[in-house]
Amino acid sequence: MNSIQTHFSNYLETVINDANLTYQIPKIIDSFTAITLSKNEHLVSEGSVCNTFCFINSGILQHSIVVLGEEKTTYLGLKNSCTTALKSFLQCTPSRKNIKALSTCELLVINKNKFKQLLKNNLAFHQFYYNLIENQIFLIDDYRIDLLILSPEERYQKLLKNEPILLQKVPLHYLASFLGISDRHMSRIRKNIK
Numbered sequence: 001m002n003s004i005q006t007h008f009s010n011y012l013e014t015v016i017n018d019a020n021l022t023y024q025i026p027k028i029i030d031s032f033t034a035i036t037l038s039k040n041e042h043l044v045s046e047g048s049v050c051n052t053f054c055f056i057n058s059g060i061l062q063h064s065i066v067v068l069g070e071e072k073t074t075y076l077g078l079k080n081s082c083t084t085a086l087k088s089f090l091q092c093t094p095s096r097k098n099i100k101a102l103s104t105c106e107l108l109v110i111n112k113n114k115f116k117q118l119l120k121n122n123l124a125f126h127q128f129y130y131n132l133i134e135n136q137i138f139l140i141d142d143y144r145i146d147l148l149i150l151s152p153e154e155r156y157q158k159l160l161k162n163e164p165i166l167l168q169k170v171p172l173h174y175l176a177s178f179l180g181i182s183d184r185h186m187s188r189i190r191k192n193i194k
Contacts, residue, residue, distance in 0.1 A: 001029070004034055004057045004106060004108060005029050005108075007057055007080070008029055008032070008055050008057065008108055009025055009026075009029060011055065011080055012025050012028060012029075012124070012128055013025065015128050015131050015132055015135075016124055016127050016128045016131065017127075017131065018124075018127060021123055021124035021127060022124070023124075024122050024123060024124035024125070025124055027118075027122055027124075028118060028122060028124060028125050028128070029108075031110055031114045031115075031117075031118055032055065032108040032109060032110045033108065033109055033110070034106065034107070034108055034109075035106075035107050035108075035109055036104065036105065036106055036107070037059070037061075037100075037101040037104070037105040037107060038101065038104055039101055039102065039103050039104055040100055040101060040102075041100065041101050042098060042099065042100045042101075043061060043084075043099040043100065043101070043107075044084075044085050044088065044095045044097075044098065044099050045095070045098050046065070046066070046094075046095055046096060046097055046098050047094045047095065048094060048095060049088055049089075049092055049093065049094060049095065050084055050085035050088035050089040050095050050099070051089070051111060051112065052084065052089070052109040052110065052111060053082065053083075053084040053089055053109065053110050053112075053115050054082065054083060054084060054107040054108060054109045054110075055081075055082050055107065055108040055109075056077050056078065056079055056080065056081055056082070056083065056105060056106075056107055057079065057080075057105075057106040057107060057108060058079050058104075058105060058106045059079065059101055059102070059103045059104055059105030059106060059107075060076055060077065060078055060079075060101070060102040060103055060105070060166075060169060060170060061076070061077035061083055061099050061100070061101060061102070061105060062075075062076055062077075062098075062099070062100055062101075062102050062174060063075035063076070063077065063083070063085075063097050063098070063099050064097060064098050064099075064100070064177075065096065065097050065098070066098075071177070072177050073174045073175075073177040073178040074097060074178075075178075076102075076166060076170060076174070076178060077099070078163075078165070078166070082132060083099065084099075085097055085099060089112060089115075090112070092112070102169075102170060102171070102174065103169070146158065147180055152179065152180070152181045152185060152186075152189060153189050153192075153193065155179045155180070155181070156179060156181070156186070156189045156190070156193060157193060159175070159179065160193070172186055172187070172190075173186075
């Protein structure tokens with residue numbers, strides 16, 4: 001097993017959280033293929049079908065939409081996480097968003113057929129997917145509530161506390177968009193909060 005596969009195996013064990021299912025992890029790993037995306041290369045572009053579900057071994061994937069000619073960041077996929085344009089991937093419909101690499105990304109990817117086979121035939125993968133989706137729903141719920149009840153400064157401070165790596169690795173305008181803040185306001189916040 002190479003280092004990416006070992007990293008993925010550790011991630012799977014953590015998310016599955018059931019020692020009785022670890023024997024099925026090698027079958028999951030064998031179903032994924034390693035690829036590299038260069039900076040600004042797309043995993044999927046709006047209007048095309050997303051053909052892969054991926055584990056991010058390194059790099060950052062930006063999910064975005066274009067609203068009135070302006071790019072809006074909806075999500076940032078970080079190292080040691082999984083991502084896709086889920087509806088497009090599962091239903092073979094055109095994606096409503098772009099997913100692009102903000103830096104060189106090392107990924108492990110799986111196509112829909114292998115994904116569905118694992119989901120049906122591998123209890124560890126089924127448990128992994130269930131836990132992953134459940135955790136994502138918790139995050140989305142928290143994010144939506146934060147947008148409604150926290151001030152821009154408080155959202156920035158929460159990001160600073162929970163995801164400090166983003167502040168080092170992601171350009172300011174992507175973070176501002178993700179937090180629902182203008183670039184100018186974000187600059188003021190960063191200046192006032194250290």
